[in-house]
Each structure stands twice: as C-alpha cells, then as structure tokens.
Amino acid sequence: MNDDEYGTSLLRPLDTGVPDGPSRINVAKAMGDGRRARRVRTVSTAAVITAVVATAGALVLRPTTEHVLPALPPDPVKPSSCVAQKLEFGKAASAEVTGGDPTGTYLVGTTNSWAGAESRTVLVWEKGELTASVPTPERMPVMSDINGSGIAVGGTAEMPSLPFFLRDGKVTRLKGDGTAIAINEAGEIAGNYEKRGEAAPQRWASPDAEPEVMPVPAGANGGRTVDIDENGTVVTSFYTTKGEKAFLWHADGSVEPIAGPDRLDRSNVQPIAFHFGWLYAEVRGGQSSAAGRSDSGIQRYHVPTRTWQQVSAATWEAHVPAPTNIGGFQSEIPQVFVGRQILELPDMTETPDDGYTVDFISENAKVVAGNKFSLTASDNNPPDPIIWSCR
Amino acid sequence: MDDEYLAYVNGRLASLRRLAFLLSGSRDQADDLVQEAITKLYARWPKISRTDNVDTYVHTAIVRAFLVEKRRGWWRRTNRPAPPERAEEEAPMLRTALRRIPARQQAVLVLRFLGDHSVADVAQILGCSEGTVESQTSHGLSALRRILGPTAHAANLFPAVKIQEGGL
Structure with a gap:
C-alpha cells in the first residue's frame, strides 16, 4: 500500500461532512470588515505620501484635541516616532515576546513557542536587554504576563494544562490545575481552571496562594479569564444561551455582567484586555446610536462609570495587545491602538512572507x-521578537 | 461585484467550513478561520475575482490562518469560550491523533486526503515545493502510525473509538 492509498484509507473516517450545529460565520460582517480593510490599505498608502510631503515641505500637523469627560481616564499621548529593534534571545532557533509589565521595564517571552516543541526557555528582557534565560520544567510552560516585580505567570502550552510562575529566577508550579493568564502589580493572578473538559476562570491572591474558582453565572458555562486590572477585577468571557457574554469578577467576589453599548443585550461583547484604564472589547451586533449605526467593532468600556466609547468600526484596523490571543491577528503592517488613535509602528519586513x-x-x-x-x-x-521604543 | 462575491461565498460556505473543521477539530475555531478567510477575500475581491484561483486563495487563507495560530502555540487558548460539547461530539482517536502531529504535516494530510487537492495544489497553498509536500505526507503518515499503533490501517475501527480530550 503506497502513501496515497494508505492516507486515503486511514483518514476516510474523518470525512463526515460539515460540522453540525449553528454557524457563527457572518458574511455581512466579512463584507463590512473587508470593505474597511480596503480603505485602510488605501489610507495607509496615502499616509505615506502625506508624510513624505509633510517632511519635504516642513508642513506642521497639529494633533487633534479631544474633549474627555473628567471622570474618564486620560489617554497617553500618542508617540510621534518609534524605533524598532529585534530582541536578543541567545542561541535558540526562535523566540516570541508574550507580555510586559505596565511600565514596559520588563518583557517576558519564550523560546520555541510552537506546539510540540522539545524544549523551551523563559526569557526576560529588562529595558530591552535580555537579562534572564530560565530553563523550564519538564512540561515547558510559556509565560504570558509579567509584573513590575519581575514575577511572570503562564501555563503549559500542551494539554493537560498546568499553571506556573517565574520568581527569583525559578519556574515553579502554581497551586491547582489549569493555567495562569495575567498578573497585576499587587501579585494577584488570574487564569483558568481546566480539568477533564471543564473550564472556568480562577484567581490566586498571590503566587503562593490556593486558587479560587469563579462562581459560574446563571445560564452560563465554558468561561475563560481574559485579564485582570490593578484593582483585582478579573474580566471573563462565558458562553451563554444568548451567545458570548462578558462578566466582571470583582475583588470582593461579586460577579457583574457587562451590558453592551446598546444596553439592550442585543450585542455580543468579547473582552480583549485592559489598557489605559479601559477594558477593550470586540462588540458584535447592537445599535446604540440614534443614527442607527452598528456597534460592531472595537469598543472600550470604563468599568467605574460603565461608559462605552467606540474605538474603531473595524476589528482588524490595529492590534489590541492581550495576555491571551483574544482578538489577536496577524497583520502585514504593525499597528496598535493608543487610546482611540492608531500608532503605526516601523516594520522590520525582510521578505513578503513577514507579518x-x-x-x-x-x-x-x-x-x-x-x-x-x-x-x-x-x-x-x-x-522574531521585536521591541519598539517610542517617544 | 458584491453579488458575485455573495454567490461565490454562499456556494462554498459548507465546503470551507468543512476544511476549517478538519484542520482545527473545533466548530467554533473553524468558523473563526472561515470568517477571517472570507473577510480577506472580500478585501481583495476586485483583484482575486479576476483570476481563476479563487478557491486556492480562500483555501490558502484558511490553512495559513490555521498554521499561524497553531505555530504560536496558543491554539488551545481559544479566543472564544468553549461551548458545551455533547457526548457524541467527543473527539475520536483519529482526530485527536491528527491534532498531535506537526501543523504543516496535518495540513498536508487534510488537503491531500480529505480536501482532494493534488500535490501541486497543496504545494501552492503551502508555498513549498511538491517534493516537500511528498515528504511531509510521508512524515505525517508515519507520525500518525506511531501514535495510533499497528492497527492504524484498520480505518473502520476508528468511528467506534472515543476518548476524552487530551487523553492520548
């Protein structure tokens, strides 16, 4: 039996047609996002031309001023320029940066990030320089976040999941099962309980604490942690009978659903990460404007005032960094949201294959x-891991 | 122009979903892969629709999105909360074994033996030589054979065998 015959015979049992159950594919959304992507490409090209003209003609462009309600946190100033530099990672075949602390002093990453790798090392960069390369235990966890004390958290990339943390140059198991996702400056850790197909958010008060599993909201299951803020509030996402819904798990143990921008529960809110005092999220469906515009796109939510703001009508216009890959995608040009603006980062493209x-x-x-x-x-x-230093 | 796009997508949606499901093994992840692919397709429809390779373009988009996610090692950290699985949806041994082999080998096997693509087509989708497709096929089948054991040729055994996720 040759490879053709053997392969056909072996894999035939998987040829069972289309998966059953409802599809979430939204062709109208694809057309809307695709249409915006066409515009983004056009605008990007125009922006390059404008920049050249501005440089040549010494044209001064003033930043737009934005009125911000006093109760809402101010956004950082969008940098005027950034410099890209590859992060050193020693002799490994490849490496990936996965997270950093709020000030950007520490970055954390891993060598050999792909599933099924035979070895991995936790990498820590301080002010852009590689300062620690820590071998991982047998299960080779990948760290996804680090705080300003240099404590990193993560979990095994392969099943079954186990949570780990890095402290004082040593990678150690966190108590319990599942995985750790994010850590705040107080050392509070959020992650997921995962065992025998069950998944629910969980948190640790410190790296040495026992985990606490989140009570599952009524009508929901299959929950996941998304991020933790500096107040210890964990934002989570659950599958419910009404679709994907976001819930806040406050430090006092209370659980609060996040109503979408239209307040009518018609939209699905997929939280992505906390940045600049806001929770960034992808919203699908719903209409909150009098003009009847869709709420779909990237929006952000201010937890203390329950305020929503539109960031971008397009989901893929720029990246929203996250300790998970929620909302993650790969782009041909690197761009990131700063507040509600887009920061275009210099690329390091060497081949047409680079993203x-x-x-x-x-x-x-x-x-x-x-x-x-x-x-x-x-x-x-x-x-290749990259750091952009901006000013 | 939009009518042509809609006609194409509506006509192909089932087959695209099937391909994405064969790669990812997850209904939700399959939908994400297809959503991404048809969005890219629309963004480039004015250009792509003038070629004879629309199918290849969309299949390439699905496969590359799958490879990128798998390569990043975050595949299990789905960007969606997992919907409750019914008992009859537990992954059979063969599907679980397929997910354990390297992603490019997995893609080659799915495209060749379940997607009915020629070696040349697979080479174009993956951006490699036909020789690489042949060697990845051979390596992939060997890997499956190692995981599944000596009874792997007895294809008719597998539909009856069900295991827990990650239980191999």
Whole structure:
C-alpha cells in the first residue's frame, strides 16, 4: 500500500461532512470588515505620501484635541516616532515576546513557542536587554504576563494544562490545575481552571496562594479569564444561551455582567484586555446610536462609570495587545491602538512572507513589543521578537 | 461585484467550513478561520475575482490562518469560550491523533486526503515545493502510525473509538 492509498484509507473516517450545529460565520460582517480593510490599505498608502510631503515641505500637523469627560481616564499621548529593534534571545532557533509589565521595564517571552516543541526557555528582557534565560520544567510552560516585580505567570502550552510562575529566577508550579493568564502589580493572578473538559476562570491572591474558582453565572458555562486590572477585577468571557457574554469578577467576589453599548443585550461583547484604564472589547451586533449605526467593532468600556466609547468600526484596523490571543491577528503592517488613535509602528519586513503581531504596550505607550512571523508559518522564517521604543 | 462575491461565498460556505473543521477539530475555531478567510477575500475581491484561483486563495487563507495560530502555540487558548460539547461530539482517536502531529504535516494530510487537492495544489497553498509536500505526507503518515499503533490501517475501527480530550 503506497502513501496515497494508505492516507486515503486511514483518514476516510474523518470525512463526515460539515460540522453540525449553528454557524457563527457572518458574511455581512466579512463584507463590512473587508470593505474597511480596503480603505485602510488605501489610507495607509496615502499616509505615506502625506508624510513624505509633510517632511519635504516642513508642513506642521497639529494633533487633534479631544474633549474627555473628567471622570474618564486620560489617554497617553500618542508617540510621534518609534524605533524598532529585534530582541536578543541567545542561541535558540526562535523566540516570541508574550507580555510586559505596565511600565514596559520588563518583557517576558519564550523560546520555541510552537506546539510540540522539545524544549523551551523563559526569557526576560529588562529595558530591552535580555537579562534572564530560565530553563523550564519538564512540561515547558510559556509565560504570558509579567509584573513590575519581575514575577511572570503562564501555563503549559500542551494539554493537560498546568499553571506556573517565574520568581527569583525559578519556574515553579502554581497551586491547582489549569493555567495562569495575567498578573497585576499587587501579585494577584488570574487564569483558568481546566480539568477533564471543564473550564472556568480562577484567581490566586498571590503566587503562593490556593486558587479560587469563579462562581459560574446563571445560564452560563465554558468561561475563560481574559485579564485582570490593578484593582483585582478579573474580566471573563462565558458562553451563554444568548451567545458570548462578558462578566466582571470583582475583588470582593461579586460577579457583574457587562451590558453592551446598546444596553439592550442585543450585542455580543468579547473582552480583549485592559489598557489605559479601559477594558477593550470586540462588540458584535447592537445599535446604540440614534443614527442607527452598528456597534460592531472595537469598543472600550470604563468599568467605574460603565461608559462605552467606540474605538474603531473595524476589528482588524490595529492590534489590541492581550495576555491571551483574544482578538489577536496577524497583520502585514504593525499597528496598535493608543487610546482611540492608531500608532503605526516601523516594520522590520525582510521578505513578503513577514507579518506581525503586537503583544504588549506600556501604559504610557512608550514601549511596544510584538513578533514578526511568517505569514505562511514557514520553517525557514521563524518568529522574531521585536521591541519598539517610542517617544 | 458584491453579488458575485455573495454567490461565490454562499456556494462554498459548507465546503470551507468543512476544511476549517478538519484542520482545527473545533466548530467554533473553524468558523473563526472561515470568517477571517472570507473577510480577506472580500478585501481583495476586485483583484482575486479576476483570476481563476479563487478557491486556492480562500483555501490558502484558511490553512495559513490555521498554521499561524497553531505555530504560536496558543491554539488551545481559544479566543472564544468553549461551548458545551455533547457526548457524541467527543473527539475520536483519529482526530485527536491528527491534532498531535506537526501543523504543516496535518495540513498536508487534510488537503491531500480529505480536501482532494493534488500535490501541486497543496504545494501552492503551502508555498513549498511538491517534493516537500511528498515528504511531509510521508512524515505525517508515519507520525500518525506511531501514535495510533499497528492497527492504524484498520480505518473502520476508528468511528467506534472515543476518548476524552487530551487523553492520548
């Protein structure tokens, strides 16, 4: 039996047709997002031309001023320029930066990020310089976040999931099962309980504490942690009978659903990450404006005042860095949201196969980190971690 | 122009969803892959629709989105909360084994033996040589054979065998 015959025979049982159940594919949304992507490409090209003209003609462009309600946190100033630099990672075949602390002093990452790797090392960069390269235990966890004390958290990339943390140059198991996702400056950790197919958000009061599993909201299941803020509030996402819904798990233990921008529960809110005092989210469906415009796109939510603001009608216009890959995508040009504006980052493109993720931005928007990837996942073009230093 | 796009997508949606599901093994992730692919397709429809390779373009978009996610090692950290799975939807041994082999080998096997693509088509989709497709096929089948054991040729055994996720 040759490979053709053997392969056909072996895999035939999987040829069971289309998966059953309702599809979430939204062709109208694809057309809307695709139409905006066409505009983005056109605008990007025009922006380059404008920049050249501005430089040549010494044209001064003033930043637009924006009226912000006093109760809402001010956004950092959008940097005027950034410099890209590859992050050193020693002799490994490849590496990936995955997160950083709010000031951007520390970045964390891993070597050999792909699933099924035979070895991994946790990498820590301080002010852009590689300062620690820590071998991982047998299960080779990947750290996804780090705080200003240099404590990083993460979990195993392969099943079954186990949570780990890095402290004082050593990678150690967190108590319990599942995985850790994010850590705040107080050392509070949020992650997921995962065992035997069950998944629910969980948190640890400190790296040495026992985990506490979130009570599942009525009518919901299949919950996941998204991020944790400096108040210890964990934002989570659950599958419910009405679709995907976001819930806040406050430090006092209370659970609060997040109503979408239209307040009518007609939209699905997929939280992505906390930045600049806001929760960034992808919203699908719903209409809150008098003009009847769709709420779909990237919006942000201010937890203390329950205020929504539109960031972008397009989901893929720029990156929203996150400790998970929620909302993540790979783009041909690196761009990230700073507040509600888009910061275009200088690329390090060497081949047409290069694409980018942006995985971290500091709270003052002066440090951005991400990775250059092969758009075709080519073995000949391994991932490269990048830091953008902005001013 | 939009009518042509809609006609194409509506006519192909089932097959695109099937391909994405064969790669990802997850209904939700399959929908994400297809959503991304048809969005890219619309963005480039004025150009792509003038070629004879629309199918190849969309299949390439799905496969590359899958490879990128898998390569990043975050595949299991789905960007959606997992919907409750019914008992009959538990992954069979063969599907679980397929998810354990390297992503490019997985893609080659799915495209060749379940997607009915020629070696040349697969090479174009993956951006590699036909020789690489042949060697990835061979390596992928060997890997599956190692995982599944000596009875792997007895294809008719697999539909009856069900295991827990990650239980291999």
